[in-house]
Amino acid sequence: MPETVTVRVQRQDQRGGRPYTQEFRLPYKPRMNVISVLQDIACEPRTASGEDTTPVAWDCACLEEVCGACSMVINGKVRQACTALVDNLLKEQPVIDLRPMTKFPVIRDLVVDRSRMFEALKQVKAWIPVDTYGDVGEGPMIAPEQADSRYPKSRCMTCGCCLEVCPQVNEHSDFIGPQAIAQAVLFNEHPTGAMTAATRLEALMGPGGISDCGNSQNCVKACPKEVPLTEAIAIAGRATTWHAIKRWFTK
Amino acid sequence: MSQRVVVIGGGLAGLAASMKLAEEGIAVDLVSMVPVKRSHSVCAQGGINSTNKFTRAQGDSEQKHFDDTVYGGEFLNNQPMVKEMAYWAPKVVNLLERIGVPFNRSDEGNLAVRRFGGTLYKRTVYAGASTGQQLLYGLDEQVRRFEAEGRISKYEFWEFLGPILDDQGTCRGAVVQDMFSLELKALKADAVVMATGGCGLIYGKSTMSMVCTGGANARAYKAGAFYANGEFIQVHPSAIPGQDKLRLISEGARGEGGRVWVPREPGDTRHPGQIPEGERYYFLEERYPEYGNLVPRDIATREIFAICKSGRSVDPDTYCVYLDLTEKATKIKRQVLEHKLGNILEIYEKFVGVDPLDEPMKIFPAVHYSMGGLWVDYVKDTRTGGLVAGEPANQRTNIPGLYAIGECDYQFHGANRLGANSLLSCIFSGLFVAPGIKSWLKNMTGTAAADQPASLYEGALARHRDAYKALINSDGDENPYKLHRELGELMTRNCTVVRDNGELRETVSQLGELAERATRLKMTDKGNWTNQNLSFTRAVVDMVDLARVIAAGALARDECRGAHYKPEFEIPAPTATDKDELERKADQWCQRYYKQNQEWLKTTRASYTGDGPQLSYEPVDAAEIPPRPRTYGIVGAEIIERVWRERYLAKAETLGHEAELSASAGT
Numbered sequence: 001m002p003e004t005v006t007v008r009v010q011r012q013d014q015r016g017g018r019p020y021t022q023e024f025r026l027p028y029k030p031r032m033n034v035i036s037v038l039q040d041i042a043c044e045p046r047t048a049s050g051e052d053t054t055p056v057a058w059d060c061a062c063l064e065e066v067c068g069a070c071s072m073v074i075n076g077k078v079r080q081a082c083t084a085l086v087d088n089l090l091k092e093q094p095v096i097d098l099r100p101m102t103k104f105p106v107i108r109d110l111v112v113d114r115s116r117m118f119e120a121l122k123q124v125k126a127w128i129p130v131d132t133y134g135d136v137g138e139g140p141m142i143a144p145e146q147a148d149s150r151y152p153k154s155r156c157m158t159c160g161c162c163l164e165v166c167p168q169v170n171e172h173s174d175f176i177g178p179q180a181i182a183q184a185v186l187f188n189e190h191p192t193g194a195m196t197a198a199t200r201l202e203a204l205m206g207p208g209g210i211s212d213c214g215n216s217q218n219c220v221k222a223c224p225k226e227v228p229l230t231e232a233i234a235i236a237g238r239a240t241t242w243h244a245i246k247r248w249f250t251k
Numbered sequence: 252m253s254q255r256v257v258v259i260g261g262g263l264a265g266l267a268a269s270m271k272l273a274e275e276g277i278a279v280d281l282v283s284m285v286p287v288k289r290s291h292s293v294c295a296q297g298g299i300n301s302t303n304k305f306t307r308a309q310g311d312s313e314q315k316h317f318d319d320t321v322y323g324g325e326f327l328n329n330q331p332m333v334k335e336m337a338y339w340a341p342k343v344v345n346l347l348e349r350i351g352v353p354f355n356r357s358d359e360g361n362l363a364v365r366r367f368g369g370t371l372y373k374r375t376v377y378a379g380a381s382t383g384q385q386l387l388y389g390l391d392e393q394v395r396r397f398e399a400e401g402r403i404s405k406y407e408f409w410e411f412l413g414p415i416l417d418d419q420g421t422c423r424g425a426v427v428q429d430m431f432s433l434e435l436k437a438l439k440a441d442a443v444v445m446a447t448g449g450c451g452l453i454y455g456k457s458t459m460s461m462v463c464t465g466g467a468n469a470r471a472y473k474a475g476a477f478y479a480n481g482e483f484i485q486v487h488p489s490a491i492p493g494q495d496k497l498r499l500i501s502e503g504a505r506g507e508g509g510r511v512w513v514p515r516e517p518g519d520t521r522h523p524g525q526i527p528e529g530e531r532y533y534f535l536e537e538r539y540p541e542y543g544n545l546v547p548r549d550i551a552t553r554e555i556f557a558i559c560k561s562g563r564s565v566d567p568d569t570y571c572v573y574l575d576l577t578e579k580a581t582k583i584k585r586q587v588l589e590h591k592l593g594n595i596l597e598i599y600e601k602f603v604g605v606d607p608l609d610e611p612m613k614i615f616p617a618v619h620y621s622m623g624g625l626w627v628d629y630v631k632d633t634r635t636g637g638l639v640a641g642e643p644a645n646q647r648t649n650i651p652g653l654y655a656i657g658e659c660d661y662q663f664h665g666a667n668r669l670g671a672n673s674l675l676s677c678i679f680s681g682l683f684v685a686p687g688i689k690s691w692l693k694n695m696t697g698t699a700a701a702d703q704p705a706s707l708y709e710g711a712l713a714r715h716r717d718a719y720k721a722l723i724n725s726d727g728d729e730n731p732y733k734l735h736r737e738l739g740e741l742m743t744r745n746c747t748v749v750r751d752n753g754e755l756r757e758t759v760s761q762l763g764e765l766a767e768r769a770t771r772l773k774m775t776d777k778g779n780w781t782n783q784n785l786s787f788t789r790a791v792v793d794m795v796d797l798a799r800v801i802a803a804g805a806l807a808r809d810e811c812r813g814a815h816y817k818p819e820f821e822i823p824a825p826t827a828t829d830k831d832e833l834e835r836k837a838d839q840w841c842q843r844y845y846k847q848n849q850e851w852l853k854t855t856r857a858s859y860t861g862d863g864p865q866l867s868y869e870p871v872d873a874a875e876i877p878p879r880p881r882t883y884g885i886v887g888a889e890i891i892e893r894v895w896r897e898r899y900l901a902k903a904e905t906l907g908h909e910a911e912l913s914a915s916a917g918t
């Protein structure tokens with residue numbers, strides 16, 4: 001086991017600020033992950049060359065890869081900091097490299113602004129519009145296969161990894177991204193949600209919608225929760241085509 | 252002017268309240284330190300309880316769910332609230348189903364069910380092993396729907412700093428701070444709802460998320476709200492160690508057939524796979540034939556402690572036992588468990604590097620849940636034994652206009668919470684608080700928050716601005732992160748599974764010192780942009796204050812009840828070879844248990860003073876289900892149960908009515 005861990009962090013003091021790099025050296029502890037590394041830096045923020053600095057800012061909450069907060073680019077690959085174990089990272093390269101995601105505006109250091117993903121959920125109306133929260137009895141019966149098809153999509157934790165790796169998501173495009181498309185499908189697959197499927201499909205048919213997908217298939221490989229993103233995109237693609245035809249005929 | 256409600260916290264409780272209030276036509280401001288979709292509720296794994304078709308067919312009922320819950324909480328729960336919750340549970344699950352939560356399904360399309368701790372019925376519905384995530388997302392989606400319509404305004408990445416009280420002590424709003432720009436805002440509100448979750452970080456590492464400091468709860472407490480039953484902290488029997496967090500392996504693992512064991516011989520260091528069936532000690536199954544691996548958590552945890560103390564821990568450094576999901580032990584096929592428990596199998600594999608379907612998991616106890624929290628009121632319906640819906644006093648703290656729901660309230664779980672009952676109490680209290688608040692707004696006398704003098708809000712802002720500026724500029728000699736680690740170690744050592752008055756006295760005095768040291772903290776970041784150092788340091792001070800409540804309550808309570816275990820006050824199990832002698836000893840046992848209830852069947856209420864908490868007590872309403880020995884059918888306890896039934900049960904019926912009130916005990 002090494003005695004110390006060296007970490008290189010890309011930092012940025014504010015929105016629109018200039019990025020710079022700092023290196024930190026910390027005592028190695030068993031079972032360390034990137035979160036505990038950042039916690040140790042916060043405890044005594046001093047660079048490897050011995051200068052006092054400010055603690056590195058980063059986002060996290062659950063620490064067990066269910067909340068989606070802690071995405072960052074670690075050793076060149078976007079992933080969750082909480083499940084990134086130091087022992088494994090050191091096998092990849094001797095100095096651990098931490099950077100913020102690049103497809104979202106940096107707020108500070110490793111904290112980025114992912115509000116566009118939450119806005120996208122509004123755009124595709126990712127909810128079941130129930131009549132009332134009052135006591136009106138059970139929901140619809142659902143076949144186990146259908147529940148099993150929805151469950152993996154419902155595990156999307158809005159972490160941003162799929163947008164980070166998608167070539168179609170960039171400064172010059174309005175592409176809504178794989179996450180929101182999969183969520184639209186999740187609700188269209190529910191018996192009650194299906195009644196309002198058209199509004200979700202229409203949200204995916206305009207500019208920045210599903211037709212902007214370039215089919216690189218990077219998203220599904222980067223997703224930490226194995227959400228079947230490409231499958232959902234294919235389903236949404238077919239459904240929007242049908243919807244367009246139907247709309248054209250019933251005009 | 253239109254009336255508004257501020258909800259602090261967007262976990263299950265806060266989201267349920269927000270959507271219900273919005274449906275009632277009330278404008279809501281929802282404040283959360285993290286985007287609500289990332290709230291700690293997302294971590295819940297195993298499921299949510301309600302009586303269902305399957306259990307009903309076996310004779311289950313809401314009344315039995317109610318009974319299991321108060322027996323599990325060792326009768327410290329006020330029964331009207333628990334009863335109302337148990338009777339609401341099927342309605343809560345119906346709603347969750349309707350909003351599209353992808354629960355697992357039976358072959359026929361019904362909700363699939365599993366068994367959880369402290370019950371003999373399969374009362375728990377679930378979505379894989381990530382039920383909290385699916386429930387949270389379900390409610391989050393409903394709130395987003397209202398947000399899109401402009402009926403709920405979200406303040407995400409905003410931190411609650413304190414309630415705003417007028418001269419009469421009524422809550423009129425809350426001061427909140429933008430965690431990026433550090434801008435302060437006084438949100439005017441005609442009611443403020445605390446839905447700010449638990450406080451596991453007081454113990455340094457726990458199974459909880461990084462926001463679960465209890466800081467917000469401490470801020471309400473310091474503003475004058477009572478904090479009740481703080482000493483009741485749940486230590487979950489099964490977690491895995493980490494540098495940053497202790498990750499939970501849900502009770503659902505045992506609900507699906509997982510078995511807990513250690514080698515029968517102390518000091519047996521063979522690989523678990525090499526230990527033959529006959530040389531394994533399934534201690535929970537042997538000692539509790541009826542409940543087996545699904546005894547309540549406090550009991551499972553104490554049993555694990557005891558077995559490890561006897562030299563059978565399977566890890567040289569910690570108290571560790573095996574939790575076995577392999578086909579060899581469970582006789583259940585890999586694919587079945589992968590389908591039902593995927594999320595926790597992944598967690599174990601990712602963090603430990605071993606597939607738990609190949610090899611038994613090594614698990615150890617970890618701080619998990621706070622039964623205690625902000626004291627709240629209720630209005631009992633004497634006809635049903637439940638609550639009167641729509642009463643403004645339901646879920647209200649002792650501060651008018653300030654409410655508390657979810658894990659940050661104190662009430663539903665008594666001295667120990669049953670698994671899968673928390674998601675229920677969070678959503679139930681969130682939905683149930685709304686009609687009460689509606690009546691409060693409707694019948695409010697005097698002026699609304701919008702018409703309060705500007706000076707009320709300006710004064711509050713100025714106080715909080717001074718306080719945070721002072722903190723940011725503080726240049727003491729204490730490192731807040733190190734102080735937090737010290738606090739965590741102290742509390743984990745002395746305020747968890749086994750408690751001792753000598754150690755608790757020492758803890759109370761050390762916490763006093765920590766509180767003093769916490770006035771001399773050093774900030775390493777003095778900037779005004781996304782200063783995480785500020786938020787953490789503020790919470791450290793609050794955690795010390797709440798730790799004092801926990802320790803003082805534990806020190807004062809000289810008995811064993813649920814999660815609060817003091818061997819010095821344990822009533823020794825009756826043993827004798829002679830039959831009459833055994834009968835006599837069982838009677839003595841019952842008599843002591845009866846007396847213990849006379850003395851201690853009461854809620855601890857802490858109020859804040861600069862020198863630590865002041866304690867007082869309040870009787871518990873246990874009128875419907877009288878207290879009884881909480882044996883869970885442990886081998887050898889049959890005689891206690893019989894003697895109690897024959898000679899004490901009738902007497903015990905008065906306990907919940909006459910629980911003695913001792914005057915303010917102080918510390």
Ligand SMILES: Cc1cc2nc3c(=O)[nH]c(=O)nc-3n(C[C@H](O)[C@H](O)[C@H](O)COP(=O)(O)OP(=O)(O)OC[C@H]3O[C@@H](n4cnc5c(N)ncnc54)[C@H](O)[C@@H]3O)c2cc1C
Pocket residue numbers: 259260261262263264265282283284285287290291292293294295296297298299382383409410411412446447448449458459460462463466467499501619620656657658659670671672673674675677
């Ligand atoms: C690993 C794990 C598994 C669990 N599994 C189960 C289970 O299977 N079944 C079950 O019934 N229970 C389970 N529980 C318990 C249950 O998950 C929690 O008790 C419950 O989710 C708490 O919900 P809540 O809404 O009260 O609070 P939380 O979900 O903790 O939400 C608190 C909210 O308050 C906000 N907040 C906190 N402080 C502030 C502040 N100062 N300013 C602004 N906002 C603030 C947070 O941002 C958050 O939005 C589990 C718990 C853990 C730790």
Ligand code: FES
Pocket residue numbers: 059060061062063064065066067068069070071080081082083
């Ligand atoms: S902290 Fe929640 S996913 Fe990593």
